[in-house]
Structures are given as C-alpha cells and as structure tokens.
Amino acid sequence: MLTLYGFGRVHPPVIGETRDLRVQWALEETGLPYRVHPLDHTGGEMDGPAYGRISPFRLVPAIDDDGFVVAESGAILLYLAEKAGRLIPADTEGRTRVVQWCFAALSTVERPLMEIQLIDKFGDAEADADRRAKMVQEAGRWLSGLERRLEGRDWIACADFTVADILLATVLREIRGTDLLDRYPRVKAYYDRALARPAWERTLAAYAERLGVAVEDIR
Structure with missing residues (x-):
C-alpha cells in the first residue's frame, strides 16, 4: 500500500x-x-x-x-x-498542459502568495509594509493572468479537473485570509469551485x- x-x-x-x-x-x-x-x-x-x-x-x-x-x-x-x-489526460498535448500549469502554480504564482502569507503570519506589519506591497503588486500580475486564462473555463489546464487544479487551488489558499481574490472574480469562483469538491x-x-x-x- x-x-x-x-x-x-x-x-x-x-x-x-x-x-x-x-x-x-x-x-x-x-x-x-x-x-x-x-x-x-x-x-x-x-x-x-x-x-x-x-x-x-x-x-x-x-x-x-x-x-x-x-x-x-x-x-x-x-x-x-x-x-x-x-x-491527467492521456494524450501528450493534454498532459503537457497539465504539467505547464503545475509548474506555473509552483514556480510563478506561489512565490509572492507564500511571502504574503509569511509576512502576515510571522512578520512585522510596519517593518514589512513595503515588502508586502511589492509582493501584492507581483501577485496581481499573476492573478490577472489567471483571470484571463479562466475566461469561459471551469478548470485551469483542461476541460476536466486535474492535478494542476489541486496545486493551484492550494496555492491560492495561502492568501485566503486576505481580500486579494476579491479583485479577480473568475479566480475566486474557480477557487471556490475547487474547494467545494467532496x-x-x-x-x-x-x-x-x-x-x-x-x-x-x-x-
């Protein structure tokens, strides 16, 4: 097992x-x-x-x-x-799309979101204010990209739910204590849809x- x-x-x-x-x-x-x-x-x-x-x-x-x-x-x-x-799809193109979005979730989207989370949990609000603002600005760039990608789509890589969605949803979860997703209605709806799964x-x-x-x- x-x-x-x-x-x-x-x-x-x-x-x-x-x-x-x-x-x-x-x-x-x-x-x-x-x-x-x-x-x-x-x-x-x-x-x-x-x-x-x-x-x-x-x-x-x-x-x-x-x-x-x-x-x-x-x-x-x-x-x-x-x-x-x-x-994950069986065809090469579909599998590559899933791999692409797995990498995007972990190497692009997660970095500023993780730093925002760490500042909020363990940082000094005054001392870290500038750094947090820069991370919010960077996060906005990636969240805007997700917002565009999700136009007319339920899931990030393919028509069906995949492991890329598990990674991306858990990355987005890192900022659930903030209002950052409120600015991106498609991303927020996507996040809620993923976490509603049994x-x-x-x-x-x-x-x-x-x-x-x-x-x-x-x-």
Missing part, C-alpha cells in the same frame, strides 16, 4: 498550511489506497537519517509506493495521476483529525 509521509505534529501557526494536504487531496480524488505515516516535526523526527533517506531535503510530503519513493508535492501529484490514470472535504477532515484540530479552524 502507498504510504504518505505527512505531519502528525507541527507548530500551531502552520497547521492547515502544509503541503501534505495537496497529496492527500490527490489520493482522495484518485481513490488509490494509502496510509499516512505521521511525522513529529516539533520533536525533530524529520531531521534524522531515516527520513533523510526518504526525502533528500527532509521535507514533507513524500510518498513510498511499495519501495518507489517520490518527494516534492508537484512531482508526487503527477506520479499519482499517471499511476491512477486519472486527473474529495477536498474528506481531505480536510482527515487532516484535522490527524493534527487534532477542528475543521473550521483550518478551513
């Missing part, structure tokens, strides 16, 4: 923000059987040599599929889609139980 290495204990400010959510969502969407191996981040479990042999950077998530180990959330999602034959609700419930928090506290 496939094993997902995810958080069992993590520092409270980042509960609900961790990237194992992406992988568990993909597993719930594909229906692949899996178990979660919870790691105690606060106790240093990820820093030991055992986990270092699983994840080169000692980061979560990682998966072990009967001895085949994959790290990095984007790579894991693409592997799961290929393995299940779901959440597999996401199952994922969030299982994650909340694993971390010992209420679902509403991390929604």
